[in-house]
Amino acid sequence: MSDERYQSHILKGVSRTFALTIPQLSSNLYKVVSNAYLLCRIADTIEDEPNLTPNQKRQFSQTFIKVVAGEERPETLSQALHPLLSDSTLVAEKDLIFNMPRVIRLYNSFTPRQRASLYRCVHIMAKGMAEFQQNxxxxxxxxxxxxxxxxxxxxxxxxxxxxxxxxxxxxxxxxxxxxxxxxxxxxxxxxxxxxxxxxxxxxxxxxxxxxxxxxxxxxxxxxxxxxxxxxxxxxxxxxxxxxxxxxxxxxxxxxxxxxxxxxxxxxxxxxxxxxxxxxxxxxxxxxxxxxxxxxxxxxxxxxxxxxxxxxxxxxxxxxxxxxxxxxxxxxxxxx
The missing domain is CATH 1.10.600.10 (Farnesyl Diphosphate Synthase)
Structure with a gap:
């Protein structure tokens, strides 16, 4: 399965609503908006995992920001995070974490302006969620x-x-x-x-x-x-x-x-x-x-x-x- 086909497949598993709305976009937007949603879902999965301590959530969120920035390997984060996910996390979300490298490869195929928009969003979201969750x-x-x-x-x-x-x-x-x-x-x-x-x-x-x-x-x-x-x-x-x-x-x-x-x-x-x-x-x-x-x-x-x-x-x-x-x-x- 190609990275793009995987992205379309996993979107249906992690969100009923966005699996309906995102496909309404033109093909030029569908691919990048789908990727953006999955990046946000990865950040959300980290914050919602009950087995992780607040400190672990903060560390994983910071690492994920670096992954999107190209400063850390997605494989390393995926291999460290996936085994820690509990049964409280959806099977589809676990699959998304496991296949994080696929999502990042697609992200890296976008234009510089598109990547900048997605990175800004992930950076602000992941950092903000970690702070709110801790308190x-x-x-x-x-x-x-x-x-x-x-x-x-x-x-x-x-x-x-x-x-x-x-x-x-x-x-x-x-x-x-x-x-x-x-x-x-x-x-x-x-x-x-x-x-x-x-x-x-x-x-x-x-x-x-x-x-x-x-x-x-x-x-x-x-x-x-x-x-x-x-x-x-x-x-x-x-x-x-x-x-x-x-x-x-x-x-x-x-x-x-x-x-x-x-x-x-x-x-x-x-x-x-x-x-x-x-x-x-x-x-x-x-x-x-x-x-x-x-x-x-x-x-x-x-x-x-x-x-x-x-x-x-x-x-x-x-x-x-x-x-x-x-x-x-x-x-x-x-x-």
Whole structure:
């Protein structure tokens, strides 16, 4: 199997969502964006592995940054890391770590500008995740500002990287680069906030919480009292406040998407599918704020198919997309 075929194969194993959205991109973007996602997934796998100590995670993350920079051999890191992965890590993620050299060989085949964008993203993400993971606890983050910073390091920087790649691909898109880069961080935060809210209880089981204490304190809830199955209306109010904040970021995500020329249907679909699935997930959370596990608010395959169909039908119409966004998010609490 060639490195490129392996990349397409493993993408389906490590992400259901991105295995759907990334193939919508043109062939010129598909290869590099797939590689970018896998690089980010390697960094994420290191940080999520429960068998690794905080110090080991930091060391492996630093080594991975050097691997992408060409300063360390991927084979050495792969051989050291793979045996330490526990059953908590997906089989596909273990396979990705084992085949890290394949991913790096493809990365090295890209243009200098593409490699620079990917390296910047990996560097910021891996370094930031290591710092946040080392200080994580069940008490949550101190402030909304800290949550913003966390979202930037794990998602906002990905939006910046994708924007660099889109602008490098299309001179027409590049005309809006400054505004796109500003909105890209917000787009990333919308998606990451959705994941944080969806995964509250799964994160709780792992001993971490990414919710901001100050937002919940304003609603009269102390995150130290967070416990699955013991719903407090004040906690629900805190969720509502965060959904309202996510709504403003979703609006920016729509603005970002509408700046992409309608002729670039692949990129628009890539953005719209992610945006649509985030909106549907937040709608379910908003209606079931007392949920106890992600499975209870997970959107169905039927909903995913409907999102894809509607997005495809409205891809080229800014007016239709604005109306659809309003109809789907009008029940959200807006602060």
């Amino acid at each position: 994580s606890s069940l008490e949550g983050l101190k402030t909304l500002s800290e949550m913003d910073s966390y979202c930037y390091h794990v998602a906002g920087v990905v939006g910046e990287m994708l924007t660099d790649l889109f602008c490098d691909y299309s001179p027409e898109i590049a005309q809006h680069q400054v505004e796109l880069q500003t909105l890209a961080v917000s787009f990333g935060q919308a998606l990451q906030m959705t994941n944080i809210l969806k995964d509250i209880w799964e994160d709780y089981q792992r001993g971490v919480c990414w919710l901001p204490r100050d937002v919940f304190a304003e609603m009269g809830f102390d995150l130290k009292k967070l416990s699955p199955g013991q719903y407090d209306p004040a906690f629900g109010d805190g969720l509502g406040a965060l959904i309202g904040i996510a709504h403003s970021h979703l609006q920016n995500a729509l603005r970002y998407t509408l700046l992409i020329p309608p002729s670039e249907k692949g990129i628009r679909r890539f953005c719209l599918w992610a945006l649509g699935m985030a909106i549907l997930t937040l709608r379910r959370i908003n209606r079931r704020r007392d949920f106890c596990k992600a499975q209870e608010i997970k959107i169905s395959r039927r909903s995913v198919k409907a999102t894809i169909l509607v997005s495809n039908l409205t891809t080229g119409s800014n007016t239709s997309l604005r109306l659809l966004f309003y109809l789907l998010t009008r029940d959200f609490v807006v602060l």
